[in-house]
Amino acid sequence: MNTQNSQPLLELRDVSKTFKLPSGDVRALAHVSLGIRRGDLVALVGPSGSGKTTLLNVIGSLDRPSQGEVLLEGIRIDTLSEEKLVLFRREKFSFIFQDAKPLRMLNVLENTLLPFNFFKPKNSNGNLKDAAIEIITSLGLGHRIYHMPNQLSGGEIQRVAIARALITRPAVILADEPTANLDRTNRLFVIETFKRLTRETGITIVFSTHDLEIANISDRIVQMKDGTVLDEEPSPCPPCPA
Amino acid sequence: MELLSLAAKDILRRKAKSLYLLAAIVIPVAILSTILLTLDNADSSLSTLASKFGFTMSVQPKNVKVERIDQIGIVIGEYIPESIIATVESAVRSRIRNDREPIIIAPRLYLRTDIRAGKSPVNSVVAGVDFQAELAAKPSWKVTSGRWPAGESEAVLGGTYARANNFSEKDGITINGREFRVVGVLQDYNASEDYMVFVPFRVLQSLSSREGFLSLVNVQNVSLDRDRNLLSSLVADLNGKVPNIKALAPQQFSTMKYMLLKKTFKFLFSIIAATVFISIFAIFNIVTSVLFSRVREIGLLKAVGASRSQLLAVFLSEYAALGLAAGIVGYPAGMVITYLLDSLVLNLGAGVRVSPAVILIAVASGLLCSLTASFYPTYQLSKIKITDSFRTQWEV
Numbered sequence: 219m220n221t222q223n224s225q226p227l228l229e230l231r232d233v234s235k236t237f238k239l240p241s242g243d244v245r246a247l248a249h250v251s252l253g254i255r256r257g258d259l260v261a262l263v264g265p266s267g268s269g270k271t272t273l274l275n276v277i278g279s280l281d282r283p284s285q286g287e288v289l290l291e292g293i294r295i296d297t298l299s300e301e302k303l304v305l306f307r308r309e310k311f312s313f314i315f316q317d318a319k320p321l322r323m324l325n326v327l328e329n330t331l332l333p334f335n336f337f338k339p340k341n342s343n344g345n346l347k348d349a350a351i352e353i354i355t356s357l358g359l360g361h362r363i364y365h366m367p368n369q370l371s372g373g374e375i376q377r378v379a380i381a382r383a384l385i386t387r388p389a390v391i392l393a394d395e396p397t398a399n400l401d402r403t404n405r406l407f408v409i410e411t412f413k414r415l416t417r418e419t420g421i422t423i424v425f426s427t428h429d430l431e432i433a434n435i436s437d438r439i440v441q442m443k444d445g446t447v448l449d450e451e452p453s454p455c456p457p458c459p460a
Numbered sequence: 461m462e463l464l465s466l467a468a469k470d471i472l473r474r475k476a477k478s479l480y481l482l483a484a485i486v487i488p489v490a491i492l493s494t495i496l497l498t499l500d501n502a503d504s505s506l507s508t509l510a511s512k513f514g515f516t517m518s519v520q521p522k523n524v525k526v527e528r529i530d531q532i533g534i535v536i537g538e539y540i541p542e543s544i545i546a547t548v549e550s551a552v553r554s555r556i557r558n559d560r561e562p563i564i565i566a567p568r569l570y571l572r573t574d575i576r577a578g579k580s581p582v583n584s585v586v587a588g589v590d591f592q593a594e595l596a597a598k599p600s601w602k603v604t605s606g607r608w609p610a611g612e613s614e615a616v617l618g619g620t621y622a623r624a625n626n627f628s629e630k631d632g633i634t635i636n637g638r639e640f641r642v643v644g645v646l647q648d649y650n651a652s653e654d655y656m657v658f659v660p661f662r663v664l665q666s667l668s669s670r671e672g673f674l675s676l677v678n679v680q681n682v683s684l685d686r687d688r689n690l691l692s693s694l695v696a697d698l699n700g701k702v703p704n705i706k707a708l709a710p711q712q713f714s715t716m717k718y719m720l721l722k723k724t725f726k727f728l729f730s731i732i733a734a735t736v737f738i739s740i741f742a743i744f745n746i747v748t749s750v751l752f753s754r755v756r757e758i759g760l761l762k763a764v765g766a767s768r769s770q771l772l773a774v775f776l777s778e779y780a781a782l783g784l785a786a787g788i789v790g791y792p793a794g795m796v797i798t799y800l801l802d803s804l805v806l807n808l809g810a811g812v813r814v815s816p817a818v819i820l821i822a823v824a825s826g827l828l829c830s831l832t833a834s835f836y837p838t839y840q841l842s843k844i845k846i847t848d849s850f851r852t853q854w855e856v
Contacts, residue, residue: 280763280847301767308765315850321757323473333764335466382764394850 225292226253227389227422228277233286235272235445246272247283248445254424256389259416261433262426264442270426271394273442277424278311278392279303290389308337312383314393314425320367320378327363330354330381339386346385353381357411373404380411384421391415393425397432409435463770467778474750478782481746481830485786486793488732488739489826493794494801495728496818501802515566515597515678516685517695519548522706532585532652536570539673540705547702548679555690556683564680566593567661571668575657576634582625586635587656588664597680605629606644612663615640619647620654635659636667736829743833747779751837758841759849771842776834783830787823794822 235247247269254260262270275281276288279295288296290310298306320329330350339346354363357377367375376396383391393412397405409432412423416437425436433439441448471478521538528537545565552563569588574581591608595601606629609616615635617627622645627633631642640659648654665671684691691709698707751758761771799812 275847280845304765304767313763313846315760315763317756317850319756321760323469332761335463336761336765336767336770386765 225255227256227258227291228252228254228424229287229289230273230277231287231289233273233276233283233288235269235276235281236284246445247276250286250445250447252440252447254422256422257416257420258422258424258438259412259436260422260424260438260440261436262424262440262442263428263430263433264448265428267444268442269445270442272445274392274394274424274426277390278313279307280313308333308386310389312386312388312391314376314379314383314391314396316395316398319375320382322367325364325366326354326359326370326378326381327351329367329378330385332382333386350381350385353384354378357381358407371404373400373407376400376404376408377411380408384415384419387419387421389422391421391423393423395427396425397427397429405429405432406435412436463774464777467774467781470774471778471781477746477750481743481750481779482782482786482789484739484743484746485783485826485829486790488736488829489786489790489822490793490797491735492732492825493791493818493822494797495732496821497794497798497812497815498801499724499728500815500818501798501812515564515680516691517679517707517709519544519677519679519698519705519707520675522704530570530572530585532655534570534585534652535675536572536585539569539670539675540677542567542672542674544674544677544702544705548677548698551694551698552679552681552684555694556681558683561681561683562596564593564597566590566597566678566680567674568676568678569661569664569668569670569673570675571664571670573636573668577625577627577631584621585656586664587653587658588661588668589658590661591658597678601649602647603644604647606642609643609658609660612660613638613640614643615657615659616644616646617642617658618654618656619645621656622646633657635664638663638667736825740829740833743829744837747834748837751775751841755841755844755849758844759846762844762846762849768842772838775838775842776831779830779834779838780827783827784823785826786830787826790826791819791822794818 230250230252233247233250233252234245237244237246250269250273252273262273264270272281276283276296279288279298282296286296287294290306295303295306320326321332324332327347327350330353331346334346351360351363354360357380359374359377359381362370362374367378370378376399379396383393391412397408400408412425413435415421416423427433519540520535521540524535524538528535530536545567549563549565553559556563567590571586571588572583573586575584575586576582595608603616604619606616615633622628622642627642627645629642629645633640633642635657646653646658661674665673684694695707695709698705758771761774766774795812795814802812
């Protein structure tokens with residue numbers, strides 16, 4: 219576990235989220251309080267409908283909580299306007315979705331650089347293309363740089379999503395079931411990559427999973443049920459070297 | 461890579477859907493181009509038709525005595541100063557919008573005199589005309605044998621006159637002591653011209669000692685043909701301000717032409733309006749269907765940092781590019797349809813000309829169709845929440 223900063227990077231204070239549906243209100247999160255430190259690899263586990271995805275969305279400011287506060291680096295983000303949130307998300311968050319395939323008309327390199335079609339990189343020293351190639355190569359896709367998505371396997375596609383998430387150098391990567399459709403080898407590769415990234419770059423990664431084997435590799439497991447945090451425990455696996 | 465490059469790559473990736481949408485936009489553009497080109501074509505044809513019926517306006521001496529009206533229905537012996545040409549030209553020019561539009565002014569001088577051709581003299585009506593102006597205004601005027609005069613001592617004869625007096629091409633005739641060579645015989649038009657001898661205007665002025673005078677000025681102009689009110693005001697103005705002249709306009713023909721054009725325009729534009737409306741609706745449905753199949757893509761773009769305005773820019777530039785392409789393709793398609801329509805149905809015979817104005821309208825209408833149809837669905841989908849875009853099955 220990275221202990222370079224004992225103050226939480228992310229903090230949720232008594233967060234609840236209720237969806238108003240025609241059939242009645244559905245409470246997806248109930249009084250969740252959580253602190254996540256910089257460089258942590260956190261696994262959200264729990265059965266379907268337990269609130270994992272909603273929690274990730276609230277953390278990433280994709281959804282606003284119905285109650286409570288969400289803070290990143292001490293700044294309350296749940297009250298920011300939509301325009302400010304777009305800018306804030308660009309700066310601080312990257313997302314990896316289970317079903318978000320790369321854009322079919324772009325090759326691996328172009329998909330990795332996709333965010334920079336919409337904003338300029340922060341602290342850009344050197345060539346972006348070189349930086350993207352370095353990331354792609356570090357993810358084992360060096361031979362696929364100019365390949366199109368339809369030429370990639372499921373595991374490789376997920377690695378492209380990771381590369382795209384990394385290129386903006388975010389503070390936090392939020393990944394919703396990033397290993398759900400992968401075989402065991404690729405699941406382990408993805409999670410080990412996450413672990414390595416948190417160690418090497420200090421990026422915080424929060425991901426949801428049903429897979430306990432994967433969750434056990436993380437620094438910390440947050441167990442959820444019916445929208446509440448049941449239990450929090452550090453991973454039983456030995457900590458990786460910093 | 462920029463937003464436009466993203467849009468371009470997407471068009472190329474979705475070739476089939478892009479072509480389908482392109483075809484949907486090309487149809488109204490081609491119909492619009494066809495109608496505008498046909499109207500242009502019809503206008504040229506009506507102008508040609510107008511020349512068969514006569515000039516737009518004539519200016520002749522006022523208060524003509526009855527005895528001055530010749531047996532073939534023209535006025536001989538009353539003259540007006542040649543300065544009327546400049547007056548009329550200036551009056552017409554000040555009323556028409558297009559400075560470069562031709563105003564044809566054809567002066568005539570009539571003289572009744574004896575013509576000798578080695579036989580007994582024949583009392584005849586001789587018309588001094590500006591052949592170039594007459595032919596420009598009346599392309600239907602034709603010689604059945606021979607050619608048009610090229611020199612000052614050459615003449616052509618009205619068809620009836622030539623037959624009645626056994627004159628033919630290559631005969632020599634003498635008018636007021638000057639010899640002319642007959643170089644052509646005119647087709648019959650059932651008009652007073654059938655009974656005349658035509659020589660160059662200036663030559664007859666000199667032969668009859670009427671330098672600086674003329675019997676009649678004929679005027680032709682397309683703008684005046686089109687606009688009955690404009691023509692009426694010009695005629696009234698000339699009659700009111702210029703002494704001793706009488707301006708006349710063949711109102712019946714002008715009115716008929718005006719009404720025909722007006723009705724045609726109304727009918728054709730109602731077709732355009734209906735077609736464009738139906739097409740925009742069809743394009744709207746296609747775009748909506750395509751966009752709904754791209755909801756996850758929209759969510760992904762938002763997740764990587766695209767703002768709403770940037771999303772609109774990417775998607776609308778895609779549809780703008782397709783609209784532009786449809787305009788560029790639709791115009792030549794319209795030309796082909798116009799040509800076929802003219803050849804097979806309308807037989808206007810004026811040919812299909814390249815019209816920069818219609819090209820501009822075609823391109824603008826392609827853009828307008830695609831942007832009008834795509835703006836609303838694009839705008840609505842740009843509002844979708846990232847979480848919703850991945851949560852729901854949107855495939856269409």
